[in-house]
Amino acid sequence: YDFTVNTDDGSCIYCQLTASKIVVNETGLCDGSIDLSVSGTHCSSDLMTSLAGNNGSGGNAFNLINTSGSPLEITGFSQGPAHGNNSATNVQMEVYMFPGDYTTNMVSTGWSMVGSASVDLTTNAATGFIPISGVTIPVGGTYGFWIGSTSNEIQYTTSSGSPGVTTWSSNSDLIITEGHAGASSLEFTFSPRNWNGIIHYQEQDPYTYLWSNGANTQDITNICAGTYTVTATDCYGCTVTETATIIQLIYYGCTDPLALNFNSNANTDDGSCDYQMTYVPDDNFEQALIDL
Numbered sequence: 001y002d003f004t005v006n007t008d009d010g011s012c013i014y015c016q017l018t019a020s021k022i023v024v025n026e027t028g029l030c031d032g033s034i035d036l037s038v039s040g041t042h043c044s045s046d047l048m049t050s051l052a053g054n055n056g057s058g059g060n061a062f063n064l065i066n067t068s069g070s071p072l073e074i075t076g077f078s079q080g081p082a083h084g085n086n087s088a089t090n091v092q093m094e095v096y097m098f099p100g101d102y103t104t105n106m107v108s109t110g111w112s113m114v115g116s117a118s119v120d121l122t123t124n125a126a127t128g129f130i131p132i133s134g135v136t137i138p139v140g141g142t143y144g145f146w147i148g149s150t151s152n153e154i155q156y157t158t159s160s161g162s163p164g165v166t167t168w169s170s171n172s173d174l175i176i177t178e179g180h181a182g183a184s185s186l187e188f189t190f191s192p193r194n195w196n197g198i199i200h201y202q203e204q205d206p207y208t209y210l211w212s213n214g215a216n217t218q219d220i221t222n223i224c225a226g227t228y229t230v231t232a233t234d235c236y237g238c239t240v241t242e243t244a245t246i247i248q249l250i251y252y253g254c255t256d257p258l259a260l261n262f263n264s265n266a267n268t269d270d271g272s273c274d275y276q277m278t279y280v281p282d283d284n285f286e287q288a289l290i291d292l
Helices: 283-291
Strands: 018-024 032-039 045-048 055-057 059-066 072-079 088-098 112-121 128-131 142-149 154-158 167-170 174-177 179-182 190-195 197-203 208-211 220-223 226-233 239-246
Touching: 018 239, 032 226, 032 239, 045 167, 055 179, 055 190, 059 154, 059 190, 072 088, 072 112, 072 142, 088 128, 142 154, 174 197, 220 226
Parallel strands: none
Antiparallel strands: 018 032, 032 220, 045 197, 055 154, 059 142, 059 174, 059 179, 072 128, 072 197, 088 112, 088 142, 112 128, 154 190, 167 174, 179 190, 208 226, 226 239
């Protein structure tokens, strides 16, 4: 909510967190666990490059380097203007990913398409959003990306650094390097060529957790039978609460109904059964002892 504006632009964000869990019941040894999953946050960060342009072609390759202290999930890219700092509609965009330094694999194999979209590009802006799924860069990791269009030429910037090495833009979490460009998908003909746009990302786990037993991790393990409640909170203060019950599957005890300590609740015998010893008099045995 922005109290300084008087006209809604459709950008309002609402809390939409959801949670689910996988429960593993305990065996009588307090070895239960709850695996929690939370989704729906709008928390994200951006790294924007220059939109200076001065050149263009079918697409751009570059490296993203995770310099943060957490794994970073890449959630999307917003492409800058079309070639010549022009606007364009219904531009068909594709994003490919290589799990390593792209300069070690400048061929068409070994890459995975991780996003595609039909977007509108705008002069002096990065409006061509392409959603990405399934890409998380580990701490210290370097992943290569190729972003391009199958229908239009997109804008990029000619520079003078080392492709895949020289920083094009950065913040405390990410570095985007200078790169290569080509006329069609996964071509690496021209360099150095620098992508124009915005990288959207978030920490792999953007939530804080508070469990009813005091734990503050996403999942809890080595827990006894009982009911556990957790509240997850994101960067906007949105919360979701989930409850799970752990039951004891194995009850140890004496399972023999003839034993003195028979336990009707036990389903696994623990060897503790106790039996009453009854003395039966034997006159011949006692006489034999006397004769001795």
